[in-house]
Amino acid sequence: MAISNKPIVWGPFAAGGTVTAFLTPVLILLTLLAALGHAPDLLAYDRLLALASHWLAKIAIAGIVFLSLWSTAHRLRITCYDLGVRADALVATIVYAGALAGTAASVVYLSRI
Amino acid sequence: MSRVPYVRTIPKVRWFLRHPRYIRYMTREATCLFIGAYTLLMVWGLRELANGPAAWQAFLECLRSPASIVFHVLALAFASYHSITWFNLTPKALPLQAGESFVPDGVISGAHYAGWALLSLAILFLAGAF
Amino acid sequence: MSERQVELEVLRYNPETDKEPHFQRYSIACREEWVVLDALNLVKETVDPTLSYRWSCHMAVCGSCGMMIDGEPKLACKAFLRDYPGVIRVEPLAHFPIERDLVTVIDDFMAKLARVKPYLIPKEPAPANGEYRQTPAELKKFKQFTMCINCMLCYAACPEYGLIPQFIGPAAISLAHRYNQDSRDGGRAARQEEIAAAEGVWECSFTGACSEVCPEHVDPAAALQQVKIKSTVDWYQKHLMPWTKQ
Numbered sequence: 001m002a003i004s005n006k007p008i009v010w011g012p013f014a015a016g017g018t019v020t021a022f023l024t025p026v027l028i029l030l031t032l033l034a035a036l037g038h039a040p041d042l043l044a045y046d047r048l049l050a051l052a053s054h055w056l057a058k059i060a061i062a063g064i065v066f067l068s069l070w071s072t073a074h075r076l077r078i079t080c081y082d083l084g085v086r087a088d089a090l091v092a093t094i095v096y097a098g099a100l101a102g103t104a105a106s107v108v109y110l111s112r113i
Numbered sequence: 114m115s116r117v118p119y120v121r122t123i124p125k126v127r128w129f130l131r132h133p134r135y136i137r138y139m140t141r142e143a144t145c146l147f148i149g150a151y152t153l154l155m156v157w158g159l160r161e162l163a164n165g166p167a168a169w170q171a172f173l174e175c176l177r178s179p180a181s182i183v184f185h186v187l188a189l190a191f192a193s194y195h196s197i198t199w200f201n202l203t204p205k206a207l208p209l210q211a212g213e214s215f216v217p218d219g220v221i222s223g224a225h226y227a228g229w230a231l232l233s234l235a236i237l238f239l240a241g242a243f
Numbered sequence: 244m245s246e247r248q249v250e251l252e253v254l255r256y257n258p259e260t261d262k263e264p265h266f267q268r269y270s271i272a273c274r275e276e277w278v279v280l281d282a283l284n285l286v287k288e289t290v291d292p293t294l295s296y297r298w299s300c301h302m303a304v305c306g307s308c309g310m311m312i313d314g315e316p317k318l319a320c321k322a323f324l325r326d327y328p329g330v331i332r333v334e335p336l337a338h339f340p341i342e343r344d345l346v347t348v349i350d351d352f353m354a355k356l357a358r359v360k361p362y363l364i365p366k367e368p369a370p371a372n373g374e375y376r377q378t379p380a381e382l383k384k385f386k387q388f389t390m391c392i393n394c395m396l397c398y399a400a401c402p403e404y405g406l407i408p409q410f411i412g413p414a415a416i417s418l419a420h421r422y423n424q425d426s427r428d429g430g431r432a433a434r435q436e437e438i439a440a441a442e443g444v445w446e447c448s449f450t451g452a453c454s455e456v457c458p459e460h461v462d463p464a465a466a467l468q469q470v471k472i473k474s475t476v477d478w479y480q481k482h483l484m485p486w487t488k489q
Contacts, residue, residue, distance in 0.1 A: 003435055006445040007478035010471065020148050021199040021225075024192040026233035028151055030240055031158075032185040035176045041241025043173070045166045052162060061159070065152055072149030078448050079142045082406065084125035106156045112163035117258035118340035118348045123405045131314065135402060138450045202449065206468035213380045 009074055009096065016071025019064060049113065058110045065106040069099035144195035147188040200225040249273045249282050249324060253294065254334040256341050264341060266332075267291075273324055279331060280308055280319035283345075296345035303458055306394030309336045310345050316399035316456045337399040338408075352395055355411050358437045359419035364430025381426040388421035388466055390459040397453035397463050403446050410446040411437065413453035413463035420466040423473075439474040447471070 034043050041047055051057050073095035080091045129135035161172035175181060204221035237243065249271055256264035269286045280298055287294045298308040301320045308319040311334040313327060324331075339347035369375065397413040404410045419438050423431045438444055447467045454464040480487060 002441075003439045003474075003478075004441040004443070004445050005478070006441065007475040010445070011475050011479060014472075014475070017195075017199055020192070021196040022229055022232055024148050024151065025189060025196055025229075026236045027155070028185055028189045028192055029233070029237065030242065031154070031176055032182070032189060033242055034173055035178075035182045035185050037177065038242075039173065040237070042239070045162075045169045048162060048169075052159070065156060068148060068152040072145040072152065075142055075145035076149070079139075079145070082129070082139075082142070082402065082448070102153060102156055106159055109156070109159040109163045113159070115259060116342065118342055119256055119258070119264055120340045121264075121337070123338075125406075128402060128405065134452055134455060135450070138402075138452075142448075202451070202468070205454075205462065205465035206472055208465070208469070210380065210384060213383050215383075 009070075009092075012067060012070045013074040014071075016067035016069075016074075019067045020071060023064065024068065052110065052113045058113070062103065062107050062110060066099070066103040069102045070096070073099040140194065141198045144191040144198075147191040148195060150184070151188045151192070196229060200229065245275050246272050247275050247324065250330040251279075251282060251286065252330050252332045253283075253286075253345070254341075255294075255344050257293075258343055268330075275325060277324050278320050279312055279317075279322040279324065279327075279333065282324065282331075283319060283333070294345075295343045304392060306392035309394045309396050309399065310334065311337055311399065316396040318394060318396070318458050321458055336395055338401070338405045339395070339398070347395075349395065351408070352393075352398060352412070352414070355415040356393070356418060358411070359415050360430060360434050360437075361418045361422065363422065363425065363428050364433060365427060366429030375427045377426055384426070385421050385424035388417050388424065388461055391417060391421075391461050391463075392459055394458060396456045396458065400452035400456040402450055402452065403448055407442075407446050409442040411440075411443050413447075413467060416444055416447075416470055417461055417463040417466040420470050423470075435474065435477070438470060439477075444470045444474065 030040055030043065033040055042051065052061065077088070077091050077095050081088055085091060129139045158172055161168040200222050203225055204216075204218035207221070209216040209221065251269045251271070252266050253269060254264050255261075255267045269290055271282060271285050271290065273282050273285065278301075280301060283294065283296060284298075287296075296308070296310070296319070298319065299305040300307070303318050303321045306318075309316060310319050311317075311332075312319065312322045313332050314334075316336060319333075333345065335341050335345045335347045339349060339351070342348050365375075391414055393414060395414065398404050401410075401413055404412050416438055419434045422428045423434060444467055447464075449464060449468060451464045453467075454462045457463060
């Protein structure tokens with residue numbers, strides 16, 4: 001029985017789970033306030049643009065997007081298996097590729113800011 | 114004497130409906146759908162931000178739709194459930210031995226909850242939410 | 244002490260005559276303070292001597308009498324009749340093949356226990372006077388995981404073991420972890436071949452059902468997550484910093 005390479009995908013999953021646990025609810029709250037018509041000052045175009053223009057913010061945002069999408073992908077893969085979808089290699093490829101695609105997109109958009 | 118062991122089958126999809134603990138487990142796993150969807154919404158927002166002030170305003174307008182509000186409320190509930198289950202499970206994965214005894218689970222989880230609250234309040238304050 | 248007329252709905256299976264298991268109802272007069280095992284024993288003694296099931300200590304230390312009681316994995320000697328007001332459904336432990344009646348085939352479990360090398364592989368040879376020394380703190384580090392009585396309730400509760408029979412399972416991995424955490428032991432690398440394999444800890448999705456049903460509060464779920472984290476740190480250390488000692 002060989003030692004598995006699962007840690008490659010599990011490490012980022014665990015990191016992503018931790019990041020989303022601490023951050024995602026408050027981020028949702030920010031845009032929920034905007035949705036209810038009380039957009040926080042930070043969500044005004046100039047303020048947000050100023051923040052997202054900083055190289056440190058770009059790295060942080062890209063990192064958060066990657067970890068959030070990766071942990072989602074990993075959980076989705078496990079859930080598919082739990083629900084009887086046995087083509088694990090195929091599901092894994094699709095979900096992780098999706099996470100990487102989303103991350104790549106965010107990097108492209110951040111580079112335009 | 115012949116041995117003919119009988120193998121019982123498990124319903125491939127509906128197995129988790131058999132007991133509340135499996136339903137709670139599936140709910141926890143389902144939180145990833147909302148967290149993933151919200152992250153994609155963030156990526157969409159980044160694109161509109163990059164496309165200029167008019168695009169950004171249009172994005173904010175989209176956020177104000179009833180569907181968006183419903184999504185946000187659901188996403189907030191599921192994301193919070195993820196946070197709660199994650200922090201409750203942390204002391205199991207990362208036990209801290211201090212001297213002979215272990216730091217109580219409640220202390221480790223409690224510290225995470227406190228950090229979560231402080232961080233959230235700090236972000237809300239810095240973002241000018243209040 | 245008063246009596247209670249108890250209705251037991253027991254899953255029967257005779258491999259010599261039955262194609263499939265079927266339920267059989269027994270009605271017997273029990274004492275209020277009894278456990279399900281007492282009820283089964285009375286059935287066997289006075290009603291149906293063909294009813295087959297494993298049991299031994301009747302005090303939750305031997306791990307023999309594990310079965311599904313109203314759909315929940317429990318030790319029959321620890322399932323009090325007062326907690327089951329209606330008809331009590333008794334079935335063999337889930338996720339194991341049925342040998343006969345409530346007796347399951349446990350060969351898979353026994354093989355998996357042996358695979359994890361559940362014995363001390365000493366880090367150093369024994370000292371001259373024959374005793375290893377261990378502080379109370381070092382003992383406390385693994386003591387919890389020594390409490391396993393091999394009752395297999397965790398395997399019956401684990402949905403991943405139900406769906407993926409090759410999964411080594413909670414008790415086996417917790418047992419490996421017990422030795423890995425023992426200060427006298429140096430065999431962690433040897434056990435990783437089984438534990439850190441695909442069918443080892445990585446089939447676990449941290450459902451946590453195993454710890455919920457464990458009668459000895461071993462908390463196998465905790466052991467498995469700790470093994471995952473250690474294995475992950477190992478892996479990244481080995482691949483990113485191969486010059487360091489693990």
